[in-house]
Amino acid sequence: xxxxxxxxxxxxxxxxxxxxxxxxxxxxxxxxxxxxxxxxxxxxxxxxxxxxxxxxxxxxxxxxxxxxxxxxxxxxxxxxxxxxxxxxxxxxxxxxxxxxxxxxxxxxxxxxxxxxxxxxxxxxxxxxxxxxxxxxxxxxxxxxxxxxxxxxxxxxxxxxxxxxxxxxxxxxxxxxxxxxxxxxxxxxxxxxxxxxxxxxxxxxxxxxxxxxxxxxxxxxxxxxxxxxxxxxxxxxxxxxxxxxxxxxxxxxxxxxxxxxxxxxxxxxxxxxxxxxxxxxxxxxxxxxxxxxxxxxxxxxxxxxxxxxxxxxxxxxxxxxxxxxxxxxxxxxxxxxxxxxxxxxxxxxxxxxxxxxxxxxxxxxxxxxxxxxxxxxxxxxxxxxxxxxxxxxxxxxxxxxxxxxxxxxxxxxxxxxxxxxxxxxxxxxxxxxxxxxxxxxxxxx
Amino acid sequence: xxxxxxxxxxxxxxxxxxxxxxxxxxxxxxxxxxxxxxxxxxxxxxxxxxxxxxxxxxxxxxxxxxxxxxxxxxxxxxxxxxxxxxxxxxxxxxxxxxxxxxxxxxxxxxxxxxxxxxxxxxxxxxxxxxxxxxxxxxxxxxxxxxxxxxxxxxxxxxxxxxxxxxxxxxxxxxxx
Numbered sequence: 001x002x003x004x005x006x007x008x009x010x011x012x013x014x015x016x017x018x019x020x021x022x023x024x025x026x027x028x029x030x031x032x033x034x035x036x037x038x039x040x041x042x043x044x045x046x047x048x049x050x051x052x053x054x055x056x057x058x059x060x061x062x063x064x065x066x067x068x069x070x071x072x073x074x075x076x077x078x079x080x081x082x083x084x085x086x087x088x089x090x091x092x093x094x095x096x097x098x099x100x101x102x103x104x105x106x107x108x109x110x111x112x113x114x115x116x117x118x119x120x121x122x123x124x125x126x127x128x129x130x131x132x133x134x135x136x137x138x139x140x141x142x143x144x145x146x147x148x149x150x151x152x153x154x155x156x157x158x159x160x161x162x163x164x165x166x167x168x169x170x171x172x173x174x175x176x177x178x179x180x181x182x183x184x185x186x187x188x189x190x191x192x193x194x195x196x197x198x199x200x201x202x203x204x205x206x207x208x209x210x211x212x213x214x215x216x217x218x219x220x221x222x223x224x225x226x227x228x229x230x231x232x233x234x235x236x237x238x239x240x241x242x243x244x245x246x247x248x249x250x251x252x253x254x255x256x257x258x259x260x261x262x263x264x265x266x267x268x269x270x271x272x273x274x275x276x277x278x279x280x281x282x283x284x285x286x287x288x289x290x291x292x293x294x295x296x297x298x299x300x301x302x303x304x305x306x307x308x309x310x311x312x313x314x315x316x317x318x319x320x321x322x323x324x325x326x327x328x329x330x331x332x333x334x335x336x337x338x339x340x341x342x343x344x345x346x347x348x349x350x351x352x353x354x355x356x357x358x359x360x361x362x363x364x365x366x367x368x369x370x371x372x373x374x375x376x377x378x379x380x381x382x383x384x385x386x387x388x389x390x391x392x393x394x395x396x397x398x399x400x401x402x403x404x405x406x407x408x409x410x411x412x413x414x415x416x417x418x419x420x421x422x423x424x425x426x427x428x429x430x431x432x433x434x435x436x437x438x439x440x441x442x443x444x
Numbered sequence: 445x446x447x448x449x450x451x452x453x454x455x456x457x458x459x460x461x462x463x464x465x466x467x468x469x470x471x472x473x474x475x476x477x478x479x480x481x482x483x484x485x486x487x488x489x490x491x492x493x494x495x496x497x498x499x500x501x502x503x504x505x506x507x508x509x510x511x512x513x514x515x516x517x518x519x520x521x522x523x524x525x526x527x528x529x530x531x532x533x534x535x536x537x538x539x540x541x542x543x544x545x546x547x548x549x550x551x552x553x554x555x556x557x558x559x560x561x562x563x564x565x566x567x568x569x570x571x572x573x574x575x576x577x578x579x580x581x582x583x584x585x586x587x588x589x590x591x592x593x594x595x596x597x598x599x600x601x602x603x604x605x606x607x608x609x610x611x612x613x614x615x616x617x618x619x620x
Contacts, residue, residue, distance in 0.1 A: 094503070189501035189513025193610035215536065218529040225528070226521070334611075339513045354513065359522065364499055364515035366529055369537035369615035376574075376614070 003031075007416045008389065011431060014396040016409050017389040020382050023198040028419065029330050035418045036309050037062040039154035041163045043311045043324055044068050044078055046338065047147040048185040054097040054112055060326075061151060066139070067091045068149065071113040072099065076144065078151055079114050079136040090136065101136075110136050146175050147184075167252040170305045174315040177264045177298040180285040181342035184320070191323075191337030193363045197375035199310065199325045199333035200415070205371050206312035206323065207253050207304055207407035209243065210394060215374055219359070219366040232269035235260050243402030245395065247410025247428045251308030255402035256301045261317035261356055263349040264342065265299040275348050306407065308414055318367070319357030331379050337361070396430050406430060452564065454552040461553060468563055468588065469551045471596045476546040479619055484527045487619070492589055492599045495520050499603040499620065502610065515616055516603070526619065537617035542573035544618055548584070560599070561588045569620050571613065578613040580620050581606045
């Protein structure tokens with residue numbers, strides 16, 4: 001299919017636009033399935049969800065029902081959740097522990113390492129049939145990075161590590177930061193909500209800081225009122241100037257923002273003296289273990305990372321979560337959020353962590369519902385299709401801050417290259433520049 | 445699967461208990477009327493200062509706010525912030541505000557003391573906006589504090605959704 005250009009860039013004029021059919025066209029959604037979701041590394045789940053042999057989770061990834069399981073020997077496996085016989089789901093619970101998966105239709109039985117170990121009334125089959133070894137099918141590629149498990153349904157694909165590229169530096173800052181506290185663990189309680197908008201609208205929103213002041217005014221007002229009541233001082237830091245927007249090859253992108261209220265490790269002025277002391281101790285621990293500069297980056301900066309195509313990896317003052325976004329139709333998406341907490345965080349700080357997350361990022365809080373409203377409003381606006389282009393030019397003329405639109409431009413450049421049938425974008429930044437070094441802290 | 449501590453048997457159907465149930469039904473329907481009419485200050489006045497309003501995540505209806513992720517985990521300060529937010533014109537999900545219609549039934553008393561009553565009730569709250577309908581379905585669990593003059597205040601208000609996903613809803617932007 002010969003596609004017209006869906007992005008329009010004029011570097012000299014500092015203009016970047018995306019064609020709105022990208023958000024409304026069924027044909028483009030089909031191409032996304034073939035050229036993006038069938039070829040990119042897709043997140044499945046985290047080791048901490050299945051700590052014991054036999055533990056399993058089931059979920060749907062790019063339309064395939066999958067089982068994520070730790071087998072009896074402790075190895076992590078991913079299977080296509082479909083019986084080899086006639087196709088029924090062999091795992092029909094969202095989570096649990098099982099030594100075997102028994103298909104309820106005709107009773108075929110699989111071990112949790114995938115092997116077909118039982119067929120009722122085998123006399124109905126030839127000896128050759130019975131003696132042939134069979135297993136549940138696996139996705140062609142399964143790899144993990146530091147506990148995060150991914151699959152890829154493509155043919156010739158880069159390694160996961162190569163695919164993540166410099167995004168690993170962002171991921172590592174977060175994953176390392178919980179070392180003094182026994183590492184990260186997904187905690188119970190998922191966020192599950194659907195939005196009447198194209199999936200890429202939430203991708204954009206997840207790496208957009210320009211909207212905070214307007215969309216999240218009620219949250220800012222709530223914080224101000226609490227600050228006044230507690231007599232807590234106003235933060236005295238020029239945070240927007242100490243923020244950065246980043247784009248990486250393969251379509252990953254990030255915002256780094258200096259933030260208070262990070263339980264690892266930049267305290268809120270609302271917190272108790274004991275909590276602030278513990279956070280200060282943690283900050284010292286990070287400096288000791290990782291060096292002053294890296295420790296400071298880990299402690300002070302929130303990281304809003306987009307792992308192309310559809311995973312937001314957010315380590316922020318509102319908690320640390322993975323959010324995955326699936327297209328359902330061109331104008332609806334399905335979202336799931338998994339929250340992380342350090343294994344050995346103190347009770348008080350863990351409470352503040354959850355409080356910040358629930359109050360801002362959860363579907364019942366003061367933040368996400370208004371984001372959803374914004375996305376649905378955009379989708380409704382696309383009905384006026386004579387207005388063909390969305391503008392994403394912000395910040396093309398300067399070193400990008402977190403409230404500039406470089407991160408979304410990086411995403412769209414990769415998206416566009418893949419949709420057009422290319423292997424990837426030749427350029428992900430605004431001008432031909434080398435891969436950015438995210439570990440440079442920008443301080444005024 | 446719903447909470448492992450269900451079902452809880454209700455109190456026996458003595459005349460005294462039936463009258464108390466009737467009084468609580470009256471209270472819950474008055475509370476629902478305040479919420480459907482967006483009279484949020486009057487609604488907030490129904491809570492004690494040590495009140496809790498909690499709503500577990502959809503996948504764990506018996507979630508514990510001390511360790512699990514919740515959709516709502518309010519103490520009074522958060523409740524009041526919620527009311528402030530919904531009264532402003534900048535809670536974009538609820539400005540213009542949606543229409544809601546609460547249906548509350550199957551009201552059962554599960555524990556009665558001189559000071560408090562524990563209540564369970566089934567609910568459907570319809571949220572209507574942009575010509576769409578989103579139903580929230582679930583179970584209420586209340587602990588009500590009995591007042592001298594026969595009324596009640598709310599000390600604990602827990603909303604356990606039967607929904608597995610907020611698929612029609614997107615969010616929980618109203619007080620359920």
